[in-house]
Amino acid sequence: MTNEENNQQIEPVSSVMKVFAILNAMAEHKSVGVTELSQTVMTSKSTVYRFLQTMKMLGFVSQEGDDDRYSLTLKLFEVSSKALEHVDLVSLTEPYMASIAEQTKEALHLGIRDGDGIIYIYKVDAQYNLRMQSRIGGRNPLYSTAIGKVLLAERPESYIRDVFKDTQFVPSTEKTHRTIDALLEELQQVKVQGYGVDNEEQEEGLRCIGSPIYDRLGNVIAGLSLSFPTLRYTPEKFEKYVSLLQEATSKISEKLGHTK
Incomplete structure (x- = not known):
């Protein structure tokens, strides 16, 4: 592995960091809106919305009706529980x-x-x-x-x-x-x-x-x-x-x- 490849590996990926920032922010609330989340993670509302919709599709986030409030599901807990079983x-x-x-x-x-x-x-x-x-x-x-x-x-x-x-x-x-x-x-x-x-x-x-x-x-x-x-x-x-x-x-x- 070259030094350039190694440096690339440890470079933080901004989109991944934003996803985890959103998850951490959501963990502090029962439910939270897109506007509040965007302010907390300092990311545009449109970007936060896209991330939330993807996480919703994957089952990690649920949306309350048709409004813009979202909450975490137990999917993360299920994933961590499986890791603990091993x-x-x-x-x-x-x-x-x-x-x-x-x-x-x-x-x-x-x-x-x-x-x-x-x-x-x-x-x-x-x-x-x-x-x-x-x-x-x-x-x-x-x-x-x-x-x-x-x-x-x-x-x-x-x-x-x-x-x-x-x-x-x-x-x-x-x-x-x-x-x-x-x-x-x-x-x-x-x-x-x-x-x-x-x-x-x-x-x-x-x-x-x-x-x-x-x-x-x-x-x-x-x-x-x-x-x-x-x-x-x-x-x-x-x-x-x-x-x-x-x-x-x-x-x-x-x-x-x-x-x-």
């Missing part, structure tokens, strides 16, 4: 997990819900000799894991009770929840603080912190957790780990289309 959660999350693992040397897991349990769909092992016993595809209960707690915390009580209606709470350690009522009480705190904790509930001597990942509709679709032995726990480390996880899951959620 986002691979693992490939999107992996760089953040690798970064946190490098900073902390501890194990990280990405998990999703499966019935009354969670499934690990990706992991990064700890760089220490003492490691968590887990594997990709492995399953653990919702009620005794940090990821499980963040997957449930924002759900209504009726939904949570329905999830566990046929579940027997089997204690893995002395600290595992024995009843759904005990779990529900903790989930209230998880919802408020924005992260969940497994305090030796799944495995003795092991603590986990989990943070939620949201989709574009604001639903928690996955959880990212960091696990570490209690012997390496300090309040300072704990706060650092929470901050790292929440910063990562916030960025991942944004890339999935979630806005606060």
